[in-house]
Structure formats: structure tokens, C-alpha cells
Amino acid sequence: MDRWQELEQRLFMRTFKRLPVTLVRGKGALVWDNEGKEYLDFVGGWAVNSLGHCHPVVTRAVKHQVGTLIQASSQFYTIPQVQLAELLVQKSCLDRVFFCNSGAEANEGAIKLARRYGKLYLKGAYKIITTYNSFHGRTLATVAATGQRKFQEPYIPLPNGFINADYNDIKAIKGATTAEVCAVMLEPVQGEGGVNIADTDYLPEVRAWCDEKGILLILDEIQTGVGRTGTLFAYEQFGIEPDIMTLAKGLGSGVPIGALLAKERVSVFSFGEHGSTFGGNPLACAAAFATLKFIIDNNIPDKVKRLEQYFMSQLTKLKQQFDFITDIRGRGLLIAVEFSDNIAEEITLACLKKGLLVNQVKPNALRFMPPLIITEREVDRALNILSEVLKEQKKEKL
Ligand SMILES: *Cc1c(COP(=O)(O)O)cnc(C)c1O
Numbered sequence: 467m468d469r470w471q472e473l474e475q476r477l478f479m480r481t482f483k484r485l486p487v488t489l490v491r492g493k494g495a496l497v498w499d500n501e502g503k504e505y506l507d508f509v510g511g512w513a514v515n516s517l518g519h520c521h522p523v524v525t526r527a528v529k530h531q532v533g534t535l536i537q538a539s540s541q542f543y544t545i546p547q548v549q550l551a552e553l554l555v556q557k558s559c560l561d562r563v564f565f566c567n568s569g570a571e572a573n574e575g576a577i578k579l580a581r582r583y584g585k586l587y588l589k590g591a592y593k594i595i596t597t598y599n600s601f602h603g604r605t606l607a608t609v610a611a612t613g614q615r616k617f618q619e620p621y622i623p624l625p626n627g628f629i630n631a632d633y634n635d636i637k638a639i640k641g642a643t644t645a646e647v648c649a650v651m652l653e654p655v656q657g658e659g660g661v662n663i664a665d666t667d668y669l670p671e672v673r674a675w676c677d678e679k680g681i682l683l684i685l686d687e688i689q690t691g692v693g694r695t696g697t698l699f700a701y702e703q704f705g706i707e708p709d710i711m712t713l714a715k716g717l718g719s720g721v722p723i724g725a726l727l728a729k730e731r732v733s734v735f736s737f738g739e740h741g742s743t744f745g746g747n748p749l750a751c752a753a754a755f756a757t758l759k760f761i762i763d764n765n766i767p768d769k770v771k772r773l774e775q776y777f778m779s780q781l782t783k784l785k786q787q788f789d790f791i792t793d794i795r796g797r798g799l800l801i802a803v804e805f806s807d808n809i810a811e812e813i814t815l816a817c818l819k820k821g822l823l824v825n826q827v828k829p830n831a832l833r834f835m836p837p838l839i840i841t842e843r844e845v846d847r848a849l850n851i852l853s854e855v856l857k858e859q860k861k862e863k864l
Contacts, residue, residue: 487813524757531753598630766839774801820851
């Protein structure tokens with residue numbers, strides 16, 4: 467343990483079980499620790515570093531903005547946030563935005579907006595249907611929305627107004643819908659829940675049901691948005707449009723920002739009903755504008771789609787080689803490998819030793835969320851390391 471790690475253990479609340487590595491620098495899909503060791507980064511700051519580490523386009527935009535105007539408050543007009551809003555509205559099916567600082571905060575905004583809509587147009591309906599294995603954040607309301615007991619148990623009683631239904635089960639949503647329900651909130655791919663992908667018909671069925679009942683469809687695209695799944699937004703792949711969408715992780719390529727977007731008729735906040743001190747500050751918005759513009763101008767989503775095919779075909783070969791790989795699944799560069807046993811932690815540590823960063827999403831599953839700008843050669847390099855680790859694992863078992 468180095469001195470930073472020792473200090474951390476003494477100073478920090480014990481919320482994060484960190485891996486034994488202190489990172490100091492990054493470039494593209496590579497990072498280095500404080501001893502100069504190089505790692506290939508397939509964690510990507512948890513699907514945040516969409517353009518990799520310190521992409522020149524982002525660094526330049528931040529450097530410029532940091533010497534121009536960092537914060538002014540929402541009492542005034544500022545330019546970077548309007549530029550970002552214009553691009554988001556142009557490239558999505560939504561009409562209005564609200565900027566904040568994180569995913570949870572974007573979802574809080576979405577929940578408040580849906581409740582506001584319910585009060586105005588649905589006779590006070592305020593409940594929101596969310597799904598099991600979902601993840602919507604760590605604030606009290608978003609923990610209540612998250613359909614996983616382990617995040618909720620320590621904080622019960624939680625704010626009420628959330629009903630859980632099974633994912634990929636339209637009947638469960640129909641069964642949970644009462645006159646008190648104002649919205650359904652879903653991830654197109656459940657990220658933290660283990661990379662569970664919506665079935666082809668599921669989202670269109672949910673959309674049709676919401677239309678029939680006059681309730682709102684909120685898509686939490688905090689992890690799937692901004693090119694991650696091979697289209698700019700994941701909803702595009704399902705042929706539907708949400709009424710409300712939230713973004714965060716990949717939007718600023720590492721600079722914290724969240725966004726709440728909604729259709730015109732659903733944008734029912736009036737002055738003073740919602741707000742944020744830091745939300746929409748010029749620094750974060752300049753980083754996000756540079757990121758989003760680069761992703762659009764360089765057709766990154768198409769590249770992600772091709773990389774998905776390559777990644778999955780190479781993983782298929784691994785699966786044929788190792789019978790304890792029970793499943794591989796993913797959309798774009800959000801990919802999971804599942805094992806028959808709870809070996810994800812050992813494998814994560816062994817990969818770390820060999821210079822590959824991966825994420826343990828479940829005791830028996832790894833998740834890959836590399837920068838969207840990785841190359842096939844970097845995929846090869848990562849999977850070679852993984853393959854070596856799996857070979858050792860196999861030997862141990864025999
Ligand atoms: C990460 C995540 C969140 C929470 O975002 P924070 O920035 O950590 O608050 C919410 N929803 C989804 C789908 C996420 O992946």
C-alpha cells in the first residue's frame with residue numbers, strides 16, 4: 467500500500483472498496499499509476515471518459531473556458547450552456563433542457579418534472595414505475611427509484627412513490643399501473659444491474675402503454691447516452707421517443723455534468739420550481755459541448771457499432787475456449803462477460819496486475835466500458851490479457 471492509499475484509509479468514509487492502484491495520468495485509453503506502470507483502461511471512469519483521457523479537443527475547450535469564465539450562476543445568460551442546449555435539442559427528439567451536475571441529480575429533476583406534470587394534468591398522480599435491477603442514483607429519491615434492495619436497505623424508510631416491476635416484462639408494468647401513476651422510468655440497457663438489454667419489443671410496448679394511459683416515459687440514458695451503445699442515444703435503436711430523458715456520465719468526457727431533457731408539452735416547470743447553483747456552468751458546458759460535437763462530427767456512434775461487432779466476435783471465441791464463461795452480452799461499448807462462479811473479483815485483480823482495468827459489475831460478471839475512441843488493436847490487447855488470466859483460472863480449477 468502506498469502512502470496515498472494509507473492516508474485514504476484513514477481519512478475517507480468507507481464507501482468505496484478501491485483497487486490497490488493510484489492513478490496519476492491518462493491519455494486516450496491508457497492510464498499510468500504513480501510508479502509509472504501503464505494500464506489499458508476498459509473502465510473509462512465508469513462509462514464517463516467517452517473520448518478517453520485528456521482528449522485534445524476537451525482539454526483545449528476546458529483550458530480556454532477556465533481562463534474566460536468558470537461560473538456565473540443561473541441568474542444570467544451564459545454562452546456555452548446555450549450552445550450545448552442547441553446541439554442536444556438538434557440531435558435528440560427532446561425540445562428543452564435543464565443542466566445539473568450528476569446523473570442522480572438529472573434523475574431527481576426527471577422525477578420532479580413527472581410529478582409536476584402529474585399534479586397539473588393527471589389529477590395529482592405521482593407514482594413512478596421503475597424496474598428491478600435498475601440503477602438511478604444515490605440520492606434518497608433515486609435510491610427509492612432504484613429497484614435493488616442492497617442500495618435501499620440501509621436507508622429505509624425511503625421517500626415513497628415508486629413501484630418496481632420486472633424488466634423486459636410489459637405485463638408487469640401494466641399490472642403495476644394505477645390511477646396514481648404518472649410515469650414509467652427505464653434504462654434502455656440496465657448498466658449497473660449487469661448490462662441487461664431491453665428486448666426489441668419491450669420499449670415500443672412500454673411506449674404504447676404510456677400513450678394509452680396518458681402517462682410519461684422517462685428514459686434514464688445516463689449510462690447509455692452520448693454514443694455509448696452505437697447510436698447517439700439508445701432510444702434510437704428501439705424506434706421510440708421518450709417524453710423525458712436524462713444524461714450524465716459520457717456527456718462531459720470526465721467533467722461533471724448532468725442533463726434533463728423533455729418534450730415541449732412535458733416541460734412544465736415554471737420559474738423557481740427547480741434549480742441548481744453549479745448546473746450549466748460555463749466550464750462543464752464547454753467540456754460537454756466539445757465532447758458532443760466531436761462525437762457527432764466524427765460519427766463516433768457508427769464506429770462504436772463496428773467496434774461492438776469486433777469486440778463481441780472476439781469474445782465469442784473466448785467463450786468457446788472457456789466453458790466457465792456462461793454469457794456475453796452488450797450494446798456498443800457497454801459489454802458484460804458472465805461466469806459460472808463468483809470469480810469476477812479475482813479476475814479483476816489478475817487483469818490489474820497484467821495492466822488491464824476492468825469493472826466487476828456482479829460477483830460473477832465483468833463489465834467493459836472503454837473510451838469510445840479505442841481501436842481494434844486495443845480490444846485485442848485487452849482480450850489477450852483477459853485470455854491469459856482466464857487460462858490461469860482454468861489451470862487452478864483443474
Ligand atoms: C451512474 C448512473 C446514475 C447515477 O449517476 P451519478 O452521476 O453517479 O449520480 C443514474 N442512472 C444510471 C443509469 C447510471 O448508470
